[in-house]
Amino acid sequence: MRPNFFHHLHPPTIPAKQSRWRYTLGAGGTAIFLMLVLGVTGILEMFYYIPTPEQAAQSIQTISYLVPFGGLVRNLHFWAAQLFLIVTAVHLVRVVFTGSYAPARRFNYLLGLALFVFAILLDFTGYILRWDQGIQWALIVGTNLIKTIPLIGNLLYIMLTGGTQPGLATLIRFYTWHIFGLALVAIILTVWHAFRVRRDGGIAVPPPHLRTDKERITRYELVRREVLAMLFSGAALILLAAFVPAPIAGPITDINAMSGEARAPWFFLWVQQMLKWGDPFVWGVLVPLIILVVLALIPYILPKPTNPELGKWFPRSNRFAQIVLAIIALLIIVLTIFGSLPAS
Amino acid sequence: MSDLSRRDFFKLITTALLAVSGALGLGALFRFLNYETEPPVKTEFDIGPVDQYPPGSRSLIAEVPAVLIHSPSGFMALSLVCTHLGCTVEQKEDGFTCPCHGSRYDANGNVLRGPAQKPLRALRVEITSDQHLILHTD
């Protein structure tokens, strides 16, 4: 058959072993699918969402309860967003644990890391757009963390919130960041990220003279597998959204009267735990930045995976990098678990 | 028994299933987009007691917009919404003209000239038990 547009986006063939579900876990592809869902549901929400402090929570209630299928659209958006963070984290872990960041793929690794940061910021800005009592804690603390940065903290705070305290200007800016500053830029970066995969030689495998398994699958088969993944994850997402509603709380009446529970969104619970240990700049800004820098330096500083070992899980040549990532991941997970326990 | 091959059978089934899914999805989208968030517009206007509008008067009720005419045969209200494309017509000595595309009406709302083809709407006037006038735009 003649390849269509989607077939052409993929290479004519790819190695069979590395195209198996159990090799990639389908994480990168699922991430792109979730981005698609987020984009469509996000646009649909834009038909009803009103980004002012008085109307924001009310407009979300309108979407959740009054607009036909509005609740479904909102829940889809919420669950796709949370799953997106998990799936991209799995993708990052897979890439490191299979050594797929070795040159010439190091720049693409950085692109992916940047996208991961964008994903977290998108989840946070989206969370704030609720403007209800459930997000008040995160809004106040999150914006005040910026102030702790030496020298430029106050300037950055004004840039972020548009004033001296969170209010109308903050909400509008977060809305703009969410849609244009982050989502639009993330789409462009994702296209670049996907392009670089093909430009850097496709999925990481040993060079031909070192390859033992010559079996390959066609682009048609690859697209079929992706369609299958989209069908199943789409169905799962719809069922999840139909039965488990996204969180919602009463509208904020006074920006300074914090009535909700003092909890960070789940993906920042690890930071909330660290903030209990001492200086907010060190534990809230510096340490996360250091973790990011360490992750970024993995392909450049640590021993690289060797050619014969590409294309499989847990190669020995980059064992140290795997351990570093495993430790970081474990720490973050443990801190998150501690943070999710009820306050004693 | 048709000679549909197994491959074609699955293709047919898949297409049918996806078509129905797509239809349901579009249906949901259609219903999603058709919700009205704003409350319905006002169609009743209480314009005050009857004696505020003496016989022979032609009063401009800007809120509606309409002109209330107290003729010997009773009360009549003419809508000032141009029947062409909805601009508010202006009252002149001998009728009404529309500033947007030049439609002209006589003092009773009939079309004299202009792209408008239908006369100005006559609005229902109601007098309540406590002698208030209510204009109805529906």
Added chain:
Amino acid sequence: MKRWIALGSAILLIAILVAWWVNSRQPKPVVLIPTLTGKPEYCLTCHSDVPQISPSHPVKTFGCVICHGGVALALDANLAHSTLRGGANPSDLSVVQESCGGSNCHSGAAADHNNHIQRVMTSVQSTYAGAITNILYTFGAQSDLTAHYGIRVVRDSQVTTSTGVRSLEAFDPAKATNPAIQKFAANCLVCHINAQPMAGAQFARFTGCAACHTPTQTPVSSSEYGGNQRKKLIHTLTTAIPYTQCNTCHNKGNYDLRTMTFVQRSDQPLPNDRLHNYYQPIAQFTQCEYTLDCIDCHTRTEAMGDGDIHSNEAQIQNIRCKTCHGTPTQLPLTKRLTDPNDIAFRQALLNPVVNLQLGDTVLVTDQGEPLWNTRILPDGTYQLVGKATDEVFTFRPVMGSGCTQNGIDQSSAYCHTCHAVLR
């Protein structure tokens, strides 16, 4: 692979059908846009069976949120109820100002005695100042009978009567050193309208305004009362308050100062007829005291206060036998209603048991408060209509009868000597 894709398509279709099904099960939103707020509310989606609370608070005008709070657009119970004021009772005194107050509502009047919320917050039934003051005085914790403490802090900037007090501090049980006062604090601080009622169906009532204005006790004998007393749900506000509502607190027993306990009346379970139900076995009462409801005699100032903080029930209780019956040498005090803005007309409008007209003559208390449910008819007949029963009674003044009363002694025991009813 094609099989898998067909299966995937089938599962996707099932998921979409499930989503449509879940959507169809959602309650159809029922909107109400009250004329007072102009903002849509969706409470009626689930609560359409709640009756209108009173003719003075029509649903189309008020809606629900203006009194109850709550999240107007939410159809999820948890979110919708998350900002309710006072739970199910927005008239609880902790939230009554936001729910019932406001310049157009029940705290708009500048004068204390017309500001209902101010009156209730300072009334003896809500401050419990009388009992607290008396106990503190009796057991030596204060040297006078002027109230300094109440059940909570109360301030009054507008003192109009001679017995009014400027402020009360909150009685703090922790500061009590006398064991009797400590026992009082442990056992007795529940005798005010914002306290939770004691356990038992006969004590059941709400707090705040609803303690009196929401009838929770059906009358003893339903045939005595008209249909307006029978309400299935408790979403009711009324001024036609039957004696049974007052009796959720009153006439339930006596306090024993030696043991500092409340001794409930001895005739439990309560008998079913008015004569035996109304007052406890040791009480003495006349015929009118059990055939009429409490509010037929006790005025709005007595029950809800006059806007001033008083130290004792005696300072606000103004009704006497002579208010209606006069004395051997004096007819009862009356007032001819010549002002159409007289409060008597407003009260009669809220509870239309009498058709009060301009020029009618009504009885008044010594303080000038009109008893709007009484009238002297043109032929000289003294008439009273029961506010909760609609029953019409006629009565005679004492003057010209065989009564040998000393007109000065108005203590209840004095009249009871001859007129007490045998149970």
